[in-house]
Amino acid sequence: MTTTIVFTGAALRRGMWRALPLVAGLSPFGFVTGLITERHGLTLLDCMLMNGLVYAGASQLVALANWTHPAPILAAAFAAFVVNMRFALMGPALAPWLAGLSVGKRYAALSILVDHPWALSVTDMRKGGRDVALFVGLSIPLWFGWLISTTVGFLCASTLDLPPHHPLFFGALAAFIALLVPLWRGLSDALPWAVAGIIAILVAQILPHTSWYIVAGALSGCLAGALRDGRRG
Amino acid sequence: MALVTLLCRCGGYFVFSRISPSPRLRMALAHMPGCIFAAYVVPALLTGPAHNWAGAAATLAAMAIFRNLGLSIAAGVAATWIASLA
Numbered sequence: 322m323t324t325t326i327v328f329t330g331a332a333l334r335r336g337m338w339r340a341l342p343l344v345a346g347l348s349p350f351g352f353v354t355g356l357i358t359e360r361h362g363l364t365l366l367d368c369m370l371m372n373g374l375v376y377a378g379a380s381q382l383v384a385l386a387n388w389t390h391p392a393p394i395l396a397a398a399f400a401a402f403v404v405n406m407r408f409a410l411m412g413p414a415l416a417p418w419l420a421g422l423s424v425g426k427r428y429a430a431l432s433i434l435v436d437h438p439w440a441l442s443v444t445d446m447r448k449g450g451r452d453v454a455l456f457v458g459l460s461i462p463l464w465f466g467w468l469i470s471t472t473v474g475f476l477c478a479s480t481l482d483l484p485p486h487h488p489l490f491f492g493a494l495a496a497f498i499a500l501l502v503p504l505w506r507g508l509s510d511a512l513p514w515a516v517a518g519i520i521a522i523l524v525a526q527i528l529p530h531t532s533w534y535i536v537a538g539a540l541s542g543c544l545a546g547a548l549r550d551g552r553r554g
Numbered sequence: 555m556a557l558v559t560l561l562c563r564c565g566g567y568f569v570f571s572r573i574s575p576s577p578r579l580r581m582a583l584a585h586m587p588g589c590i591f592a593a594y595v596v597p598a599l600l601t602g603p604a605h606n607w608a609g610a611a612a613t614l615a616a617m618a619i620f621r622n623l624g625l626s627i628a629a630g631v632a633a634t635w636i637a638s639l640a
Contacts, residue, residue, distance in 0.1 A: 346624025349631070374556035383594060437623070486603040488635040494606065495613045495630035497595050502617040502626075504588040517589035518596030525597045538593025539586060546585035547578070 326421025328454045336438075336458020343437045343459070344466030351467050353492040354378045355474025356481070361388045365475060372471040376433060376464060380405050382493050383532055411439050418446055418453040433460045436500065512549055517542025609634030 351372075358368045358381070375381055384397040412419070412431050419427045430453075438459035445455055483489060504510075521538030528534065599606055613630030620626065 342624070346622065346627075349624060349627050371556075379594075486638075488605065488609070488631055488638050491602075491606055491609045491634040492627050492631050494595065494598055494602070495609060495627040496623070497591050497598075498610050498613045498630065499617040499623055499626040501588065501591050501595065502614060503621070504591065506588075510585075510588055513585045514588050514592040517592040521593035521597050522600060525601075534597060535590065535593045538596075539590040542589030542592060543582050543585040546589070547582035550581050551578070 324417075324451050326418055327452050328421065328457075329452055330454070332452035332454035333458040336455040336460075337462050338458075339441065340438070340459045340462040340466075343463055347437075347463065348466060348470040349492050350378055350496045351470030352474035352477075353490060354381060355471035355476075356478045356483070357382060357385055357490065357493060358471070359475045359478035361385050363388075365472070368475045369468065369472060373464075373468055375401065376435070376467060377401065377405050377408075378467070378493075379497060383535060386532070408434050411436075414443055415439065415446070415456065418442065418451075418456060421451075421453045430457055430460065433464045435460070435463065438463060440503070509549075510546075513542040513546030516545040603638070605634050605637035605640075608637035 354372070355368060358371065363371070371381060380401045384393075384401065388397075411434060415434075419430065422430060438456060441459055442450075442456040445452075517538040519538075520541040521534045523534075524537040525534035595610075599610055609630040612633030613626050616629035617623070617626040
């Protein structure tokens with residue numbers, strides 16, 4: 322390693338400051354997630370634990386979409402795995418910075434990894450930044466902000482008593498749709514994504530009320546993309 | 555769920571620090587994020603209410619133009635709300 326990674330108070334504070342708009346941006350999603358959690362019959366404690374420990378809204382919503390009582394442990398774990406698989410690839414991308422933390426702190430930092438702080442950190446790293454405190458500063462307020470907004474959403478759910486197809490619930494879906502935009506790398510993504518979508522529809526028809534359609538769609542799309550890449554290269 | 559997600563976050567890092575995925579595997583895996591989201595979004599839109607499509611269009615447009623997640627979600631919800639009144 323030619324560059325030494327540092328951890329400065331200045332970068333920590335800068336990260337925390339830059340996290341504030343992220344918190345504001347993510348709060349509606351958090352609010353809706355808390356709302357939806359309540360509508361599915363989970364308790365306040367369930368909600369706070371889920372959001373504090375899982376801390377991955379997208380996967381939580383997928384799991385909740387097919388929630389049963391008692392909790393569907395296998396299905397939920399599967400949803401968590403498929404949707405959060407991207408974290409397994411995001412962590413390594415940040416490896417140069419994480420190497421600058423002691424092992425314990427490194428895995429603690431990884432445990433609250435989410436998209437936006439990661440993206441901002443990778444960008445900074447590519448520009449030559451060497452301060453891992455930025456990542457930590459960005460991540461911590463976002464975790465707190467998420468916990469607060471989901472709890473508030475949960476508590477507001479019964480007072481608001483919204484009908485199932487209320488536009489506010491679209492907020493959750495909107496988050497996914499919006500995240501597709503930065504993921505788009507160009508027209509070459511059209512084929513894998515289309516395959517993913519079509520297979521997902523088909524599998525959802527064959528196996529309703531389960532989350533298998535996501536795995537099936539995702540794997541098919543990846544396969545289609547890989548096959549096409551193979552033929553080109 | 556917490557355990558699995560934690561394993562995803564930490565395990566992925568751990569595994570990749572030990573092995574080096576082949577370029578082809580890496581390229582295949584690079585498709586994963588978009589495909590996962592596509593697989594979730596498409597059926598959701600098809601089985602949801604019609605006014606969600608207006609929201610989807612607004613969300614995509616807002617994100618493409620402003621690159622701001624919070625704003626795009628707000629735009630999407632607003633468009634959905636308006637469409638639902640129509």
